[in-house]
Amino acid sequence: MRIGKDLVAAAATPVVLGILAEGESYGYAILQRITALSGGELEWSDGMLYPLLHRLERLGHVHSEWRQSDSGRPRKHYRLSEQGEAVLAEQRRQWSVVGDVLSKVWPDDRPRLRLALGEV
Amino acid sequence: MPIDAPHDLPTDLDALVASWRRWMQRHDAMSATDLAELESHLYDTVDHFVAAGLTPDEAFLVAVKRLGATDDLSREYAREHSERLWKQLVLTGDGGTDAVDEEDAARPLPFHRRANGLAVALALGAGAGLAVKAVDLATDDPAQVVLNSAVIVLPFLALWFAWRRRPSLGVLATVGAVFLVTGLALNLYPFAVPDTATAGSEVAGITAATEIIAMIGSFVVLWLAVGIAYAGSGWRDERTRMDVVRFSGEWFVYYLLIALGGGALSALTVAVFASIGVDVMQFVGEWVLPLGAAGAVLVAAWLVGAKQRVIENIAPVLTKVFTPLFTLLLLALVVAALVQWNLVDASRDLLIAFDAVLVVVVGLLVYSISARDPLLPPGWFDRLQALMLASALVLDVVVLIAMLGRTGEFGFSANKTASLGLNLILLVNLAWAMRLQVGFLRRRTGFGALERWQTAMLPVYFAWAAILVVVFPPLFGFA
Numbered sequence: 001m002r003i004g005k006d007l008v009a010a011a012a013t014p015v016v017l018g019i020l021a022e023g024e025s026y027g028y029a030i031l032q033r034i035t036a037l038s039g040g041e042l043e044w045s046d047g048m049l050y051p052l053l054h055r056l057e058r059l060g061h062v063h064s065e066w067r068q069s070d071s072g073r074p075r076k077h078y079r080l081s082e083q084g085e086a087v088l089a090e091q092r093r094q095w096s097v098v099g100d101v102l103s104k105v106w107p108d109d110r111p112r113l114r115l116a117l118g119e120v
Numbered sequence: 121m122p123i124d125a126p127h128d129l130p131t132d133l134d135a136l137v138a139s140w141r142r143w144m145q146r147h148d149a150m151s152a153t154d155l156a157e158l159e160s161h162l163y164d165t166v167d168h169f170v171a172a173g174l175t176p177d178e179a180f181l182v183a184v185k186r187l188g189a190t191d192d193l194s195r196e197y198a199r200e201h202s203e204r205l206w207k208q209l210v211l212t213g214d215g216g217t218d219a220v221d222e223e224d225a226a227r228p229l230p231f232h233r234r235a236n237g238l239a240v241a242l243a244l245g246a247g248a249g250l251a252v253k254a255v256d257l258a259t260d261d262p263a264q265v266v267l268n269s270a271v272i273v274l275p276f277l278a279l280w281f282a283w284r285r286r287p288s289l290g291v292l293a294t295v296g297a298v299f300l301v302t303g304l305a306l307n308l309y310p311f312a313v314p315d316t317a318t319a320g321s322e323v324a325g326i327t328a329a330t331e332i333i334a335m336i337g338s339f340v341v342l343w344l345a346v347g348i349a350y351a352g353s354g355w356r357d358e359r360t361r362m363d364v365v366r367f368s369g370e371w372f373v374y375y376l377l378i379a380l381g382g383g384a385l386s387a388l389t390v391a392v393f394a395s396i397g398v399d400v401m402q403f404v405g406e407w408v409l410p411l412g413a414a415g416a417v418l419v420a421a422w423l424v425g426a427k428q429r430v431i432e433n434i435a436p437v438l439t440k441v442f443t444p445l446f447t448l449l450l451l452a453l454v455v456a457a458l459v460q461w462n463l464v465d466a467s468r469d470l471l472i473a474f475d476a477v478l479v480v481v482v483g484l485l486v487y488s489i490s491a492r493d494p495l496l497p498p499g500w501f502d503r504l505q506a507l508m509l510a511s512a513l514v515l516d517v518v519v520l521i522a523m524l525g526r527t528g529e530f531g532f533s534a535n536k537t538a539s540l541g542l543n544l545i546l547l548v549n550l551a552w553a554m555r556l557q558v559g560f561l562r563r564r565t566g567f568g569a570l571e572r573w574q575t576a577m578l579p580v581y582f583a584w585a586a587i588l589v590v591v592f593p594p595l596f597g598f599a
Contacts, residue, residue: 026160027157027160027161028160028161028164028165044188045186045187045188045189045192045193046161046165046183046186046187046188047158047161047187047188047193047196048188048192048193048196050154050157050158050161050197051196051197051199051200051201052200054154054197054200054201054495055200057495057566058200058494058495058566058567058568059566059568059569060560060563060564060565060566060567060568060569061566063563064495069160071163071167073160073163074156074160075160076156076157076160081563081564081566082564083564083565083566
């Protein structure tokens with residue numbers, strides 16, 4: 001199954017913010033994490049992550065810093081800001097409303113859908 | 121790139137990455153740091169696939185492929201970093217049918233599209249100049265020409281954008297309506313013609329205060345209307361609005377350069393002809409000046425579209441030069457105001473001068489925001505800007521108190537009310553901008569909040585200027 005483009009675009013911000021809430025990270029590791037979490041079903045071109053990260057940084061949701069990786073290459077690390085945490089909490093509320101509604105209109109799928117939306 | 125190149129040397133991979141990087145550098149939307157970040161990503165991906173058993177160049181191919189199609193990627197970067205290529209119009213229209221691209225493709229262009237539409241710009245510029253001259257000849261009243269200068273000249277600029285950026289019909293109708301209403305208000309209102317003996321200030325033969333205010337308002341309203349034509353249906357979008365601000369700033373710099381050059385050339389012409397006993401003063405004053413001043417509006421707009429690279433590097437430099445100087449000026453004014461503390465009795469001219477300083481400060485602030493890379497962390501310049509904002513804020517409060525004092529003493533006149541309203545708008549702008557600036561310095565908000573605030577003020581300026589044009593004259597009895 002491929003998830004549609006619009007849905008991927010809508011999910012990208014909360015997913016990336018959520019991953020950064022687990023701790024600071026860098027582009028490649030974030031993509032690895034998304035692939036691992038979604039079992040490869042939530043995917044987009046690798047490069048597209050970076051403009052998104054830049055937007056989040058411009059809006060002040062994340063901060064960034066260049067560091068050396070273990071192999072000595074420069075690498076840009078991102079971490080969630082306080083404002084980003086607030087935005088993430090807000091997005092979470094919104095998504096759980098959407099999840100609730102969907103699980104009510106599709107009662108059969110309830111357990112699986114709730115799982116997919118990361119709801120308890 | 122050679123697919124079956126020998127892959128035993130690790131430098132092969134570096135060479136491949138270097139050639140990839142050279143290829144990507146052709147895309148203006150991506151800066152060197154963006155490429156460094158993507159390059160680091162490429163190496164990470166290559167390491168991953170090499171560990172999984174691929175050869176380095178196989179891994180490299182996969183890694184590049186996974187980054188996504190170059191054009192899509194470049195467009196995505198452009199969308200986020202419009203400050204890097206706002207002039208190239210890639211984001212408007214249907215998928216970026218851009219004159220520059222077409223030229224690159226070496227397809228023969230119709231004459232009017234060559235050189236970025238220079239022929240159209242020159243034709244519109246000539247039209248604007250002739251329109252000014254026609255009104256001058258028809259009314260034989262220089263005051264009428266000055267009063268209507270924005271109404272006469274700026275439609276040609278709006279037409280230029282209508283041709284260049286193809287906004288929707290609804291947008292065009294709105295812009296047209298704004299021009300129409302402004303023109304009607306300026307010309308149908310029965311502005312008073314005071315006796316020359318009692319007249320106060322006078323600007324180019326216009327004596328009624330409400331008329332002068334309406335004229336200044338018309339410049340702002342119509343310039344922003346041109347901005348709507350530029351932005352098209354994207355006018356709600358903060359990034360598009362920022363592009364309008366960038367256009368205005370660059371246009372201003374070009375116009376100034378042309379005006380200086382034109383002025384020097386005219387003076388030289390007059391001097392040379394005077395030396396051989398021919399007086400061309402009248403010719404220069406009556407033909408060259410109005411035609412040139414109006415035509416230069418279009419030429420400057422064309423230059424902004426065609427030749428940004430030159431100025432693009434100047435804009436940040438200009439803000440870095442003038443922000444410290446203005447901060448010094450403001451601090452000196454604050455000290456002077458606190459030492460003297462007699463602004464309440466100060467003449468009206470002084471208060472208007474203070475207002476003008478504050479307008480320039482806000483202009484400088486907006487210009488620096490538009491020229492700044494939003495991803496840079498806060499630095500010395502941002503701290504300096506906070507100092508400038510703080511002193512401007514103090515000054516604004518001082519001026520406001522002085523104005524309220526004057527109004528309490530002498531009552532509301534058109535002049536006082538207009539500058540009072542402007543002052544309040546500036547106060548709100550400066551206060552919130554200060555708050556955001558401090559938040560940005562302490563890394564609590566992103567730079568985006570500063571951009572959004574300044575672009576959100578544009579409709580406020582529009583509204584206040586529209587009130588100055590339409591409501592003020594009847595409200596103050598056309599005095």
